[in-house]
Amino acid sequence: MRKSLQVLSGALLIAAIALCFAWPYVTMEFAGSAHYTEQDKREYAFYTPDVLKNMPRVSLHYDFDFVNITGPASLVHAIRYYDAVDSGKINAYLESMGYNKQDNCHIQAVCWRGNDPQEIITISELDSPKALLVSVIYNY
Numbered sequence: 001m002r003k004s005l006q007v008l009s010g011a012l013l014i015a016a017i018a019l020c021f022a023w024p025y026v027t028m029e030f031a032g033s034a035h036y037t038e039q040d041k042r043e044y045a046f047y048t049p050d051v052l053k054n055m056p057r058v059s060l061h062y063d064f065d066f067v068n069i070t071g072p073a074s075l076v077h078a079i080r081y082y083d084a085v086d087s088g089k090i091n092a093y094l095e096s097m098g099y100n101k102q103d104n105c106h107i108q109a110v111c112w113r114g115n116d117p118q119e120i121i122t123i124s125e126l127d128s129p130k131a132l133l134v135s136v137i138y139n140y
Contacts, residue, residue, distance in 0.1 A: 034066040049136050051121070052079050056093050058132065059084040073140040081132040087123050090134060094121060109135075 028034070028046050036043035044053075047066040059081035067076040087110070091101070094112050099121060105111035109122040118140060124133045 031066075032068050035063065036066075037063050047077060049077050051097065051136055052077055052134070054093075055079065055134065056089040057081070058086065058089055075138040075140075076135055077137075078133055078135040080126075081134075083130055084132045085125065085130065087125075087132055090123060090132070 024042060025046070028043065034043055034047055036047070038044050044064065048064060052064070061082040063080055065076075065078045065080070067078075068074075069076065091110075095101075097114070099112040099114045102111040102113055102120075105122065106120075107122060107124070109124040112121040112123075113119070114121075116138075118138050120137050120139070122133075122135045122137065124135070125131075126133055
């Protein structure tokens with residue numbers, strides 16, 4: 001009886017440690033939205049697609065957003081560059097990655113498409129605060 005109690009205690013301890021380690025990832029998986037910076041290592045690694053990770057930083061002040069839209073299922077990943085107005089480096093980067101600028105865009109922005117038919121990248125100029133918003137949208 002005493003040995004089985006020790007085994008049960010050990011198993012519960014291991015399960016508790018595993019839960020403590022996994023809990024942040026579980027909450028991120030089911031999150032509806034997130035706002036984070038590159039210094040938030042766990043969120044940055046989990047939410048940010050490679051196209052945004054490798055995008056040129058056109059401003060010293062920038063942050064990231066993630067939104068999971070239900071209904072017509074969409075995932076939106078975005079980087080906001082504050083006090084930036086020139087998207088030339090971003091456009092050149094997207095061209096070098098094989099994206100093509102689209103003539104028609106569903107919003108008031110510049111739209112880009114690559115090989116993935118579910119992915120669209122938009123570049124918007126915001127007025128207040130002055131910023132460039134680059135969004136990667138996955139429509140499912």
